[in-house]
Amino acid sequence: MTLLADSQHLDVDLAVIGAGLGGTGLAASLRQRGFDGTILLLEAGRGPGGRASTRRRRDDVIWRLDHGAPCFSFSQQPQGPLAELWNPLLDQGIVQPDLGLVVGLSETGCLVDPPEHPLLQGPRFRGVPTMASVPEAFVRAAGSKTQGAFGERISRLRRESGWWCFSGQRRARSLVVTGNLLAHPRSLAMLGWPDVPLRSAVPLTVDPLLDTALAQISDMDASVRWNLMLEFPRCTDHLPRQIWLTTDAQERFGIERMVLHRQHDQRLGLVVHGIDDGSPITPASQPGLLLEQESRQRKALTELLRPWPELAQALPLARSLGVMRWGASQPLDHPLPKSLQWCEPSSVGFCGDWIAGPGFGMAEGALQSAVDLAAQLV
Numbered sequence: 001m002t003l004l005a006d007s008q009h010l011d012v013d014l015a016v017i018g019a020g021l022g023g024t025g026l027a028a029s030l031r032q033r034g035f036d037g038t039i040l041l042l043e044a045g046r047g048p049g050g051r052a053s054t055r056r057r058r059d060d061v062i063w064r065l066d067h068g069a070p071c072f073s074f075s076q077q078p079q080g081p082l083a084e085l086w087n088p089l090l091d092q093g094i095v096q097p098d099l100g101l102v103v104g105l106s107e108t109g110c111l112v113d114p115p116e117h118p119l120l121q122g123p124r125f126r127g128v129p130t131m132a133s134v135p136e137a138f139v140r141a142a143g144s145k146t147q148g149a150f151g152e153r154i155s156r157l158r159r160e161s162g163w164w165c166f167s168g169q170r171r172a173r174s175l176v177v178t179g180n181l182l183a184h185p186r187s188l189a190m191l192g193w194p195d196v197p198l199r200s201a202v203p204l205t206v207d208p209l210l211d212t213a214l215a216q217i218s219d220m221d222a223s224v225r226w227n228l229m230l231e232f233p234r235c236t237d238h239l240p241r242q243i244w245l246t247t248d249a250q251e252r253f254g255i256e257r258m259v260l261h262r263q264h265d266q267r268l269g270l271v272v273h274g275i276d277d278g279s280p281i282t283p284a285s286q287p288g289l290l291l292e293q294e295s296r297q298r299k300a301l302t303e304l305l306r307p308w309p310e311l312a313q314a315l316p317l318a319r320s321l322g323v324m325r326w327g328a329s330q331p332l333d334h335p336l337p338k339s340l341q342w343c344e345p346s347s348v349g350f351c352g353d354w355i356a357g358p359g360f361g362m363a364e365g366a367l368q369s370a371v372d373l374a375a376q377l378v
């Protein structure tokens, strides 16, 4: 992939907003199918990954923390076109089966079996060395006719004379949106946007397919996770990879799970996946909510880490690396049907883990939607 030297003046065949698993998987899958057009990846984050990204630190070059998804969960071994995208990563050692121990923790702090959860039911894989290795590999596979513009959140879309237009003089014949913020009214409050950008770009009745898709998307609920990241000193205990709280424990502590990420020098990264309490999130309220989550979760850890004495003892020394807010639509009741993934009249498509199909809400769903859309586009 070429990083744009002149990213402000460009015409491409396809713009993809979002370089998570869905967006990068789509670009890689299109190339596998022989798509020869130009692709522009537009991503708000500093690099590829989205919710499967890895946190690095300027002050600590060896530090790597998988601070969103700790693994790629599938409902079954990848099959068909999904396997064609996934298996080369296994062959190249970019992913491997995740054999990390998963344990459960009850509301009284006892070790129990992990709760039943779709993320734990089928095969799981890990990126090597980190989760971000996978989207990075997809970007490489997307080739030199793919360009990326990172660190730029798109908040406005225009459609003119058959082109999708972005700020500056960048235009694309077709557009794929991977996260659904640009299509969902929740962005109005959360990001302080004046309108739903995709709705404003294509007025009602111009594209009946898109009208139906947008109506369905607006019915989707969103869930939020507040992930506290901590650095622990060297620790020699044998520790699980994931500690899942039982349903009762989740209710009591407001925490879904804790994920441990051992560093090369035996220090430990701990990511606490905190559950949202429903307080309205706006640009003004967010800083206070981040602080509240941090202090609430740190307090809960005193009790939650008791089964691991070395960790519990080291807790006062653990350094906070802040809280990351993750948002995800929860499409369980209203996933976007595959028939609405591509809206031909306005040349706009959707992919991501919120599209109907096996594995929605998890890595498998994002990748499956990418290969399905690639098949429609080529």
Ligand SMILES: Cc1cc2nc3c(=O)[nH]c(=O)nc-3n(C[C@H](O)[C@H](O)[C@H](O)COP(=O)(O)OP(=O)(O)OC[C@H]3O[C@@H](n4cnc5c(N)ncnc54)[C@H](O)[C@@H]3O)c2cc1C
Pocket: 017, 018, 019, 020, 021, 022, 023, 042, 043, 044, 045, 049, 050, 051, 052, 067, 068, 069, 070, 071, 072, 073, 074, 119, 152, 153, 154, 155, 178, 179, 180, 181, 182, 225, 227, 273, 326, 327, 328, 351, 352, 353, 354, 361, 362, 363, 364, 366
């Ligand atoms: C805390 C957490 C734990 C998880 N655990 C697991 C697990 O154990 N197993 C599993 O399989 N899955 C897990 N998941 C889910 C998994 O991470 C997702 O299913 C998958 O990463 C979704 O990929 P995606 O491409 O659909 O979306 P995303 O990764 O969200 O990618 C969308 C991208 O679009 C970008 N974007 C959105 N809007 C704009 C805009 N306007 N301008 C520019 N860029 C934009 C975003 O920055 C993002 O990078 C977890 C997710 C979270 C948050």
